[in-house]
Each structure stands twice: as structure tokens, then as C-alpha cells.
Amino acid sequence: MIDSEYNLSSLFIIPLSSKYKNMQKIKLGMMGGGIGAFIGDAHRRASRICNDYQLVGGVFDIDFERGKEFAQQQDLDVNRCYATLDSFIEAETALPKTERIEAVSIVTPNMLHYEFASKLLKAGFHVICEKPMTFTIDEALELQKVVKESNLSFALTHTYTGYPMVRQMKEIVKSGALGKIQRVDAQYYQGWINSIIHGTDSRITGIWRLDPKVVGVSSCMGDIGVHAFNLVEFTTGLQIEKVLSDLNSVNDDIQLDLDGTVLLRFPDKVNGVIRSSQVAAGEENNLSIAIYGSKASLKWSQEEPNFLYLLSDSEPTKIYKPAHAYNSQFAEASHVMPSGHPEGIYEALGNIYKGTAKAIRGEEVFEGEFPTVEEGVRGMKFIHKVVESHKEGNIWKEL
Amino acid sequence: MIDSEYNLSSLFIIPLSSKYKNMQKIKLGMMGGGIGAFIGDAHRRASRICNDYQLVGGVFDIDFERGKEFAQQQDLDVNRCYATLDSFIEAETALPKTERIEAVSIVTPNMLHYEFASKLLKAGFHVICEKPMTFTIDEALELQKVVKESNLSFALTHTYTGYPMVRQMKEIVKSGALGKIQRVDAQYYQGWINSIIHGTDSRITGIWRLDPKVVGVSSCMGDIGVHAFNLVEFTTGLQIEKVLSDLNSVNDDIQLDLDGTVLLRFPDKVNGVIRSSQVAAGEENNLSIAIYGSKASLKWSQEEPNFLYLLSDSEPTKIYKPAHAYNSQFAEASHVMPSGHPEGIYEALGNIYKGTAKAIRGEEVFEGEFPTVEEGVRGMKFIHKVVESHKEGNIWKEL
Amino acid sequence: MIDSEYNLSSLFIIPLSSKYKNMQKIKLGMMGGGIGAFIGDAHRRASRICNDYQLVGGVFDIDFERGKEFAQQQDLDVNRCYATLDSFIEAETALPKTERIEAVSIVTPNMLHYEFASKLLKAGFHVICEKPMTFTIDEALELQKVVKESNLSFALTHTYTGYPMVRQMKEIVKSGALGKIQRVDAQYYQGWINSIIHGTDSRITGIWRLDPKVVGVSSCMGDIGVHAFNLVEFTTGLQIEKVLSDLNSVNDDIQLDLDGTVLLRFPDKVNGVIRSSQVAAGEENNLSIAIYGSKASLKWSQEEPNFLYLLSDSEPTKIYKPAHAYNSQFAEASHVMPSGHPEGIYEALGNIYKGTAKAIRGEEVFEGEFPTVEEGVRGMKFIHKVVESHKEGNIWKEL
């Protein structure tokens, strides 16, 4: 019923096998992320998109009964739903190697990250951890040691580094096409905290978002500014030397920063700025970056993630998009669909899960294919030094 | 370790449980979609994103050995990989109800859709079928009967109707906010066939794309024009009465249309146009639609799917985006992330899989939550009448 | 007071003298364009922007008293304000050569263009005429003869051809960079007639816009579709061979087309389409064009006139903008400001006035620096053949 000159199995536009040859799935556990948890759901979707993991169990909720209810909803074996981290570790490590959970996603509130990550690594589990990595710089440095000693994979989900065009940015900079970097300008603007501080929000629980005991020393810089910081260091390959910040709590009865600007100094006369706000009314998730070099520049914006702009003084601006042979291998490995089919935030997170899976299996990974504990340490330093700079009168702080 | 006034399990920004409460997974089979198959992979990802399905087996390849290799790659039970449709049906229907595959995705080339869908429905399987639905109008009408008699769910993957902002378009039109529709203008431009007809493509096998025995009476209109047609009828809620087309094979040695324009007549003095090309160099997947009403208009474009524009003569243009309370329930049910986090094409297809799952389970679905066999019949009429109009000298043909 | 090493007169960023060395001004007359006239004002501004003309007199209004009032408002010598065309010609030709008006802008309603232009040319005046050039094809052909015999300059103000990036389009196509043209798609959408047909307009007089005795055989195609047509032939350098149209008067009590689609056939298997509407609610002045070639494509849109997109299947999309050395001489001569300083519609019209002035002075002009009577003839053929095609049942008409 089909002409013999074609082979039915070859009747497809793009030979994609290299992109998604799947292997036996990594057994995945999860800390937090139970009923109603936004970020846990995102991690699970990402793990399913890349198809390298099988969710098996975890500690989904501080309330064990709700945790088990969630496990049932997810069609999981309720026996793999545990009441506490310790019982999880004890039970899972007691299982035969082929059955037990190998990697664990930590999607609890910030103040639990350090404890959970450390214990899991020490017990032999690979870890995928939400950011910010820890509560303090000391915890971050301690965790860095734990990771090193463990010989296990540790990934921090700075999700935006999973976008193909962010990876293309990194590769273009690395290629030298920009010449010497002269200026870096990043922003992360959101508006949703307005509804909390101006009392128009029906979600009373939102207020924990502004409690230092839960989120740490910073709201805006800790939650989103640090993403901009990570994006700057990820794409430029440069390290920020010092920061000077001006933060704003906006309302007198708020203890944390909701808004701020951070001056950046890199080595070799390169300056930059990070601007961030959670009260920029009407902004949704406007993370943007511009890297200005002596020869050319790059601009990218998260809400239109598949468009990367290369500017120069002498040539027409160029728009890079995914799924083209002109992109680097790293960018191309981060997109599956043919060009013009938008992939989004879940696929970006999926790419980080994919990179981590490759590392767990001992395969070769691209530089930057998943954020490491080192990036977590840098991020914690950024958050704390930015807060100190402001508190001490807007002075320079070494990073 | 956490302040008692908060409940750890509530520490999340958005109560999402209503959006993704999962239930026991539907056992899914697949026809086609084996090693290297682009569209099969997309369907599997979609089924994993919505998390309502579990891929169990299928006939993945015309070459049984390659099919089994694929099953292994996918970590599937190789015994559920079958050599033929008939053996699939025989074996699966022999299994106990709780074990057997309930729904089957058909992602084979076009000329197999009708046979596979009919047989599967008659054997009691729900079907999710790639478009175009069949090879001929007669097959489409026949399949429509089979679906009706089956009392089973049949979904046709006009993927673009799964985007939240396309659904919002439909709802805005339904609300009457546009007044009387006065004109409809849709386009679907791609450029990738250039590489085949101008010999710059290394993928020799691409030429099957232009063989009537494989793809049917039309290339451009059958592959992509029909998506634009579906989008027009989906969003406006109107039915096109007649079409007049001018098609172009561009190169003398090509038998099928690679490019064309279709004049549309709706009832009540409403005109429109569909423009489509596969040789629009540099276009990626530029499916766009504009609906012009007496009071207001709507514009949407697939490559920036999360932006919907409402224009009027007297007010500022408004940009609708997902994850806002101002959207309809249908649109909001079709997006998970908070605003400003782009979801893409996989999530759109996932929404169609989700709608189909709801129907399979007997839950209430939104009007338009998945494309039906009726839409498939309309699409087949469109393709064939457009080709006839051109061949008969660019004359009007009733649809 | 200034360092001697600099010459004060050279302290400016761009040596622009070549762009705007002015010469003695051409004495300009005007037919129509008196008090309250939108288009007359635009022509006067354009003539002042390029600075090659001095408005001296004219027949500004059918009401002589209002005409004189207007002359006074404009600070003109009231003796050069005439009651009729004939008295204008008689008096001005009686003046010494150095004093008399040399060129005349015709900005009256359409039905007067032919008579005024012919008489003026025969009397020795250069003419700048609004479009559409005449009422009928015969008038257009007759006028073409008059122009040829006159040895004078005749310019038709298809304003959009004055934009630098439209000129750059023409030059890129000419350079062969697109390969063989495969498809052309132009649109011109406006919404303002809605306010007339739906009775929401306070300007009762607007209804003349829809009277065939005033505007001729067509509203939408005659007023704006013809601009799209002109843009297609201007930029591609191709001539349309035949057209098939479907027009729509939208409301039963309207005699003229308010909306329509025109299928285009060029030689050598090149097809295209022009879409135009005056009832596309919320559209302002959305004239856009896409030219698709075998190697690359170009896209431009009037509402963002300083952005020209070059697309190809294998390279990043490029954005051309004015004031760059990468542009053609013709484009660069059509923009004065440094890059990033938007020039607009008045400057585009000024460029056409500038080109006409160069021709009047006998200087060399770029091909296409002002639209000619030949373009006017083509435009009239387009309008009439499009109307005939529709009336005769949507059939092909040779152009």
C-alpha cells in the first residue's frame, strides 16, 4: 500500500534519534512538591519531558497523610512515600541497588535545601536542588565540600540556563565574536508582590514570601535577582569581582528588599548592572540580558526565549533561533522540534534534567549543561554581599 | 525548623491542584512513531506532559526488528511491541480489561490513518490520530460513521488549537466582543521545501513529501493549509461555504502544490482568505490568523503563541497573555505556569491529550478541548475542494 | 575659547553636505489643499522638509473666498491665489520666467486629477499629483501621452516608495540576493470606514468617501489596494500579468468594495496575493509586503518603516535599518538622521518631492526616486481590472 521505493520507517522529516535515544530510566525521588506545589509539578514535568527519569517516591509533604494522598494521585507505590527524610534514606538505601531511588529532587522551601541536600549526598543519592541553594554562604561552602567528597552529581535548577538560545549566547561569547566585553546589563522584573503589599491578593499565605525566617536575608535578590546574576556569569564566562547595591523594601512595614539595583564590577574595566523588582506592576517574568562587546553584542529576553539578537555597529542585527545548523552543538542539543515550533520553560528545565541524567550515567556533558554547586556558592555570595552592601550604606563588597 | 504559623505544605505560590490532579493513567498504544520519528516523539512527550497516559506498546515500525529495538530504547515491555495492526488488536483485546491498552495514537504516514483508525475503533480502542485525518473525503465520512457507532473518543491532533491563547480567541469571539465578523485572514508559511526543490538538502528521502501516493492530492494545503483552515473554523465558530483557490507547484517537475491562496466565502457577506506556502524562504512555522469584526478584531501568531492582540477602532490595542484572571476558564485550564513563563508547542499538544483523556474518563470537557472527527471531515473537504477549484480553473467549490 | 586643533565648523558628527546641499528653490503652486485639507498639508510639509520648493500660490479651494483666507493664513501673496485653474494658468504664464510658478501639486479629489494635470502640463508646469492618478484607464493613457509630449516632470505620490527601507528592498531584489522570486504577498488593512458604515462616526461628510461619483469605481482597491499594488511592482521589479479578485461591500447598502482579496499571476510561475480592507477594525495603516525568493526573502511593514527583514532558510534573519553603510546608495540618500532616529511618513513624501526636484533641475535621479506616469497607468489598470474581475464572477483579467 506504499510505494516500495520508500521505507516507511524513514518517512519522517528529521532524523532525531541522536537527540532522544532513551536509556533505562533513572529512579527519581522528590522532597516536597506535594499537593498544590507549583515548583514540584514543574520538576516532575521536566523529568518526564526529557524521559530519563521515573518518579518512584519521596517525602512529598510535611503532613504525611497529605503526602500519601499525593502519591496515590500520582499513581505511585504508596510504600515509597515516606514521612521524613531520615526514613526515606533508611528505607531506600536498604533496597537492592537495581530497585532503589538513585537521584532526588529537592523542591522544599529554601531553609531546608542545605540539610536535605547534604544528607542525601552523604547517603549516596544524586541531587537536583531548587535555588537559592542554601540559606547562608557558610552552608553553601559546606555543601560544596560535601558534593566534592561524594563523587555524585549535584544540579542546581537555574532553569533559564536550559533555554537553547541562552546556551547559544554562551557559545557565541566563548567563540570571541563579541570581542572584549565592555558592559553587561541584566534585569529581572516581576510585579506579583504588588498584590500582597497592596492587599489586593486573596492568597493570605503569600505573606510567608516576605518572612526572613522562611526565605532568608532577601526577597527580590534572593528569589529572582540571583537568577539574573547566574545568567550574567553563565553567558559571559566572567566572574563579578564586587557589587554595590541599592535595595528598596517599598513599604515601611516590609523587612526585605522587594526591588533593587546592583552595580557590578568585573576585572579589566568591565562594568555592569543588575536591576530587579517584584513590584514592577504588570511585569510578568521579564528576565532580560544584554552583553555589549567591542565588536558585537547579544540581547535575550525570557518571555520570548527563542529569539536571540546579535547586534553590531556595522552589520544588520541578526536574529538567532533554535533548530538551525548555524547554532552551536550545545544549543542544538537543547531543542527538539523543527524551527518555528516554540519550546518553553518546561523544556528548558527538561534540558537541565537531561544534562544531569547524562552526568549521572557518566556520559560526556556540555560545559554548562546543568548548573553546579559552584554556581550555587556564587549565587549565595551574591545575595549576601548585595544585602550587606545596602545595609552598610551602599558600598562596594567583594564577591 | 519552620515557623509554626505557616504550614509547610501550603508554602507555594499558586494552588494548582485543580489544574493537575492526576488519576490513574490511561494505557496508551502507538502506531508508527519508532526510531527517528519526529511526530511520534512529539505525541509521546505530550502524553507525558499532561501525565494522563502511560505508553505501553504498539506497532512502532514497519520493520518489526527496528520496532522492537525502539521498544527497548523506550524501556517498554517488548512483548507489547507488535509486528502488525492485526496482531496488536488480537493480542491486546485478549488481555484483561485492567491490563490492556485503552487508547492508541496513530502517527503513521497519511495513507494509513483511515485503515488504522477504523480497525482500532471497531476493536474498542479510543483513537488519537494525526492529521490530515484520511486520504479521501469518502474515507473521512466513513470514519465519521465508525466513530459515531463506536461510542469511543476520537481526537484529531490539530495541535495549534491546544494553545491557551487560541482557546481564548475562540472564547472572545463566542462572547460577542468582536460584533459581527467581517473578514478572516489566515496564513501558514514555511520555507523548508526550498531545500528539497532547489537541491540544497542533504536529506534525499525528503522527496517522498512531494509524492501523491504518500501524501495524497496536496502537499502545501494538505500538510499545513488545512491547519489554517481548522484554526479559522475553530476560532470563529463559522463554517466556510465555498472556496476558490490558486495553487502553485513552483517547479515544473513537481506534481503537487507547494504554495497557494484560497479565497473563502462564509455566510452573510463574510469573506476571507487563507494563504499558505512551503517555499516561503526563511519562514519557519508562521501560522497566523486575524479575525476582523465590526467592533473589534483579534490577531494571533504561532511563533509567539502567548500573545493575543485585541484591536479596536476606539481603544488601545490589548495584549492578552496566559495565566491571568481576565481570561476565560478554557484558556486558563490550558496553562499551568504563572504568567510570563512561556509554555510551547509540546504543552499545546499536551492540552489536546489532556482533553481527550477527560473525554475517555467521561469527564466534562470544554467545547473544543480536542478536535473531533467532524473537524477531520471538514479538513478533508477543504483539501480536496481547494485542489479541485484550482484544477478546474480557479472556480468556486462548495465545501 | 576652543582648542585650536579643532575647526569649529567641522565639529559635527556626520558630514551631511552631500545630502542636503540646497539650491535655489522651485516655485510651487497647489491645486486644492486649502483650509482643513489633510493631504494638502502633508504635501506642503514634504515640500518644506526637502527644502527644494517655495509655495507661492494656487487654487486652494472651490470657494474663492476661503481660498484667499487660506493664502493669508499661509503668509502667501494673496494675488497668487486664484479662483480657477484657467485663471491660474493665464496669470502665471504671463509672468516672467524667473517669477512664475514652475511646478504644481494636485491634491484635489480624484475626479479632477486628469483635467488639472493635463492642462497644467500642456501649459508648461511640472506636476506632482496625488493618487489614484485618474478616474479611468483611458484618462490615464491619455495623460501618459501628455506627459511624454511635454518633456516635463510628472510625479505621482505613491508616498510609501519614499521610505528608505522600501528603497533598500528594491535594491536588494535588484542585486539578486533573493534568487528567483517565488511568491509575493502584500496587504493594506485599515479600519476607519467602520465608523461610517456602522454609524459611529460623527463626520457625516465622510459618506462621500463611498460615492462612486467622487471616488470612482472602487473604494478599498482605489484608495489603498492600489498602494499595495504599486509597492509590489516597485519592489519586485516584476509586472503582474493578471488578477482575479473577490471584493466585498460588507453592507448591503454600500455600492463600492470596502474589502477584498486579489490573486496575482506574474510571468514564470510566480504567484501572489494582495489583501486589502477598510473595515479591518482596529487596523490603522497596516501596509505590509513579503517577497519570497528561492534564496532569501524580504518583509517590511509601514507602521514600523525603519525595519526591513531579510530571511533565509540557512542564516539568521537580518534586520536592515537606515543610516548604515551596508545599505544601497539609494536608501542612504533617503535618510538624513544618524541611525536610530526614526524618520517617518512626512520624510518619505519629502523624499519623493526631493527626487522630483532633482528631475526638474535636470539632475540625475535614482531609478524609482519618484513614481512616474507609467506607474499611474499601471495603477489605474489594476483598480479597473480588479473591479471587473469581481463583477464578472471572479475570473482572471489581464493587466
Place this chain on the structure above:
Amino acid sequence: MIDSEYNLSSLFIIPLSSKYKNMQKIKLGMMGGGIGAFIGDAHRRASRICNDYQLVGGVFDIDFERGKEFAQQQDLDVNRCYATLDSFIEAETALPKTERIEAVSIVTPNMLHYEFASKLLKAGFHVICEKPMTFTIDEALELQKVVKESNLSFALTHTYTGYPMVRQMKEIVKSGALGKIQRVDAQYYQGWINSIIHGTDSRITGIWRLDPKVVGVSSCMGDIGVHAFNLVEFTTGLQIEKVLSDLNSVNDDIQLDLDGTVLLRFPDKVNGVIRSSQVAAGEENNLSIAIYGSKASLKWSQEEPNFLYLLSDSEPTKIYKPAHAYNSQFAEASHVMPSGHPEGIYEALGNIYKGTAKAIRGEEVFEGEFPTVEEGVRGMKFIHKVVESHKEGNIWKEL
């Protein structure tokens, strides 16, 4: 020849007389702006666009012969071309009132602004002056006194405040629609100095741009940062209390700032930032501003000047454009063409010339219709305090 029911003189779409009823022209002089001068040409175009002025004479060049050559090119009376400011003042004030120049545009390099403006005002001429207004704060304060005592009009050409949508911004903020302002973020990025510092520029004379003796204490902040500053205070109606800056000369052998970030503090816990660079490779003239309020926000960008975005947390983003009844009177008075016909930078400068003409004639002007000497004083304070902040170790300086 035209149907009697219409009045020919009324056959035009928009009754525009109120917008451009012209009166007797103001006689205009010019200081600087001779052969090859970019900015002088821009001022002359602006004066012709608004049509309220007639250029009569001036001191066009430090080289008297070149000045006279220029006067001839411009078709001016060479006797009104003077060698020096003093001879200009002496001769013009000796003329009868009806003949003499009434207003003078100063388009010389910065260091001459103060002397020229003061002398001209004292001699009874209205003044239109390029920015930055003076060389020092003291000069600025002195000039402010001179203006006050003169009872004459003084306009500073912060051109960008002439755009209709910038004026609309100001009016929306004034209306209270944003609620309390919470954050302001402005940027002005250009890249053209790259060509000078990296030696790729053929224009050797460009180097004066970086000489403190010619341009004053700052390059980037003085030339463009001050425009961003002016735009911030113009649109918000707020005054910046203090600034903290980090500037960068980029290359070791450059004495002035080419790049910098300025932290802003307004009263009442409102913070902001101005970012500016002349070495942002590939940026053309990217002046942008965002004003974030408790209820809504506004965003505007100079390279697409006819689009103004109003964002809010709860409603779709709205795009304001010129020529709509929904705009304020001030915005609508600043645009002539119907909607969708882009006006640009020359028209913006023309609007400032228009506002100044209205003031010269004693007509009522909108608040902000032209920038005043007070804005000039603010600008000089900004430039100097920003430079001091940086030099003194990035500390806060009161403005």
C-alpha cells in the same frame, strides 16, 4: 463636475485646521549650523515642519566665508549672515521691529551655549538652545536669572519630550492612573563611540567628542545620560533627590565617561536607575523608560516612538498610539497624520519649535510643551553630580 450635495472644500477626512492654522512667521536666526552641520539642519527642518518660523540669518560658521557660502546655499539674504555674535546683535537690533530677527537657535558646540544665550537674551532675542544648556552649574544658574529678567521665551531642545507618546506618558502619570510610583528605570544606549575608541572610524575629527575642553566634564552622561534624566523628570513629574554613579571610561587613554549607571533616589521611598552607554555595540539610539506604579506601569522606547505600553497586574497590556480620541489633548496636539502614519524625530523637534512659537506669540501652551531653563539647570546639576559621585568613590550626591 462634482455632485452638488458635497462641498468640495469639505472633502477631506479630518478637519485639521485647528492643528495647523498658521500665522505670520517668526523671523528666526541661527548660531552655528553651517555647512555640514548635522544638528543645525535638524533645527531648520523642525522650524519648517511646524511652519511657524522663517529662517532669515545668523552666524553660521566660525569661518565667515563658509558662513556666507552656506547662506547662499540656503537661498538667504547674504547681508543677514554675520561674522560674529556681536555684529549680529548690533545689526539686527538696529533694524525696524517688523524686519528684525525675533528668535535665535543656538546649535554651536556646548562651550558656547552660555555666552551666546545670555547675550542674545539680554539683547532682546528669544532663544532656542541645544542641550546640554551650559558648561557648568554656575553658568546654568546665571542663565536662569537672565531668562527670568528678560521676559522672553527660552527653550532647551530635549527633543524626545516632543514625541506625542512621551507627552501622553506625562499626562497618564498626572492623571493618577499609575497609583504611587514605585520605581523608575531609564536607559540610553548608543554604540557609535566604539568606532572612535577602537580606531575603526574614518572620521578623525570625531575625537573632539572625547575632549573635556569641548564637551565639558562628561561624555556619555553629558551627551545622552542627561536626556534620560530629563525624560525621567518630565514624565514622572518627580524630582530626583540624590544620585550615586559608577562611570567607565572603558579605555585607559580616555579621560571621560563613555558608559555608566546612576542610582536614583526620589522622595518617599521611590528608587530608580539610569543606565547609559556610548559603547554599547550595535545600539543605535536606544533611549527607553519604564515607570512602575502601584497600580499600573508605562514603558516607551525611542526607536519605536509611536507605541506606548500600559501594563497592570490585572488587565491586558494596552498599547497607546497617536491620533486617537483616547489620548490627552496634549498628545493629540503633537501629531498631525491619521493613526498608523508614523511621525518621527523631526516632527518631535517640530513640536518643541511649535510650542516655543506659541509662547513667543503669547498663546497658551501645554505644561511641558517645550523644555525650559529650569530643566536646563536640573540637567547641569545631574551631569556634574554624577561625575562627582563617581570621582569621590561612588557616593550619594544631592541634586
